[in-house]
Amino acid sequence: MVGSVLFLSSCATTSFVPPVSSILIERAQSDHITAQQLADGRALFATRCLECHTLPSVTSYRSDQWPRLVSRMAARANLTATDERSVAAYLRAAAGP
């Protein structure tokens, strides 16, 4: 029972807030985004966005749609300009090409 819950928890984490992997880092290189910025973006996405609503899957939107969505909600989530860039970069990389 506990094992099943942990397995499901692990799957949910990977699907909705994927970890910063080498693939994500590689995808973000063209935008001149560092691994640290991706990690910051992931942490902010998981905490600030969750205060208002549950998290959509990162693949729910195309990578070019995420920056506009993040920008629209940045003020509500108390994101600074740097935070906003990190969250958008993480979601762009996680959404894939």
Next chain:
Amino acid sequence: MKGVLLFLLITIETAFAGARHFTYLYEAPTAAPGSFELENYATGLFSESRWIDLDFRHEIEIGLTNHLQASVYFANWSYDRAAVQYDSASVELIYNFTNPAADLLGLSLYQELGGGRRAFESETKLIAQKNFGPLILLYNFTIEAEWEGEGLCERAGELQQAIGACYELNPRLSLGGEVLHEIVLPDWRRSDSDTNFFAGPNVSYRGNGWFATLTGLKQWTNTADEPPYQVRLIFGISL
């Protein structure tokens, strides 16, 4: 389908930060640093035929850091048909250890201290939460201690376990349920204890800069000292 999802996400651009999906349970995420919110609680206790008592709380919630929030309950008061009574004021801290979406399990610790006329109260809570996309599963374990009367000589305790689940139909609306199991220990004696069980549905709506969450609970035990029904509304406004 993606177009509809995109529209829904865009329309919550001014959605409320720190919105609550539950009224009797606390969630693991804490408020964003620098955010201020006013949350008003109204709880109605009902018998089979009429209301017995109305309890109110007014809370200012402040996000201190990414993991710490503080709250001041500046007025806890009640009305019981006969009179309005000011009960107490209290302060609360919640520290978040892990995230319910990014980690295996979201964990937070809650501590509230309250005081009123000849009364002092401490409430400690462990909050565990897991999000599976739009589904939120929540567990609270609470230890409550009260000291009342002349010289605060009368003591009482309560242990409570609560579970909740809700599903976010869209970023504005969620539906779910809450279950409370409490053991009331007058003078901390097991021999005088009451065990109560409450369960019922909830609904939450998040608007532009505000939210409202409503829960109705029925008592599934036969404890005479506890109301058969209770309804709680939390109305929050971003400041």
